[in-house]
Amino acid sequence: MPKYMDVHDGFFGVTAEELRAAHDADLAIEGEEGVHFERAWLDPEAGKVFCLATGPSKEAVMRIHKRAGHPTPEVYELSVEV
């Protein structure tokens, strides 16, 4: 199953609880697209969130994030990992 990293901007000052709630919103519906969000990391000073996911396509990852309320156009397919 391909792996993806997506990047979100503008999450300045977001708390751990808020990131958890956003991640839970993804987890609640991800199965409908065969996606799984493994982990999310936040830099609240830079407003950046990175999500590591698996799924059938980049578009499936984008659709889940959009439906969960935090769309991003920036999704990368990670074909190489070391």
Added chain:
Amino acid sequence: MPKYMDVHDGFFGVTAEELRAAHDADLAIEGEEGVHFERAWLDPEAGKVFCLATGPSKEAVMRIHKRAGHPTPEVYELSVEV
């Protein structure tokens, strides 16, 4: 120990072997700054590399990457993880 994500641009068409070599160059000297690069992921079509690291500071991570031949100004401190 704080965790960091750094992002590199311009790695278009890089192979698994080349990413491994770049990662090994980090691993060879990372101990000198108390840094550890846990993982690196590549999207060769977008030319993006993401590295997950631990270390004492963002600057320490940047110094190792610079000395290993692949500097980047884009390093984020991941104070929250879910």
